[in-house]
Amino acid sequence: MPKIIIAVDGYSSCGKSTTAKLVAARMGYTYIDTGAMYRAVSLYFVQNQIPINHPKAVRDALDHIQIAFQINSGTGRNETCLNGLNVEEEIRKMYIANFVSEVSALPQVRHAMVAQQQRMGRKRGVVMDGRDIGTRVFPDSELKVFMTADTFIRAQRRQIELLGKGEVVGLDEILENIRKRDHIDTTRAESPLRKAEDAVELDTSYMTIDEQVEWVIHLADQRIAELHRKGHFKLKEK
Template identity: 55%
Template structure:
């Protein structure tokens, strides 16, 4: 079958990454977690004291952008790639609430977005890729053959995220997670550079009342039909 670019956008905690990983495995495509890239930059800023009481040391961060190397690597015996920041595996660290509470602010910096978008476009040059994020179908790959936009109610998304964090042994409250989800929604949708919006030609999927298997089957079956129609 013909290889295409599949762009999956949507709000935080809608299961974009889970669906994208599973879809990539089923199709034999490469999966790229763009959210992990922004989280990695956020972790770098945290570890280098770039968050101050006044905000972000934007000048210091921009001077350091050239020294930030992000790549994905499969661990032995695993199917999914993990995030490496300057050669160190940071997969667990970038999923912390500390990073979650700051990543939207880092992602709103135009220079950071421009650097990472450039890297993301290089990853899709040979197609056969599934990429998820906030602006994949609108900015990174506006000509992607298939675009999906995932959404769900804030309460459902907060519940999913809360259970995920508890499962990882994190000490958080549901109220804290819901506040984080709501704040990220606002920042992502209102930033001046590449705000979160649904592409005009994207297929919207509200998975508020869907289980993981149901939404995957819907997306997978649609994708196969779509590719077959391309010939």
């Protein structure tokens, strides 16, 4: 069966990454966490004291950043590697969350990461989540999903996630972080977060992860069947 690209965009803490991972696993697709890529760049900048207001320093730093994903044999999780080191736990910490929107708004960073993401998805059969997948990275993706949720619910989810990792953060601080990220993501000049015209919106405020996964897979199956009927895949395979 021919495969498609599923682009999952939306706000932070809406369940994008978890849903995208499970959809990819169920469909036998490759999962690409673009948010983790920007977090890895942010970590590198922090560790190497790269001034983000200095374009040449940013450009030079990007030449020394290699990001890859590996499957943890014990947990089966898709984990992020920065220059050969597993940084999955570190990039999920709050100090990176407070910095990543500023880093990902830099044109040089976005250009470098978008180029990597496009190479990763060239053969299709991928589920990619982020903030500009359907609008910038893969505007021709066959299925675009835009996820949203109530801000307070998003903050609660993020707090539970952090507690599970032993990081205690107040709800007010998390709410402030989410609102700040939303503002930067939606107003930045380079690839702002927005819903693609042909994206299907999914409000996850009162949905379980299983319900989200089933919803996306159902849409994907419908889209594949529709494209197959129209002969779309025959054209793609020539």
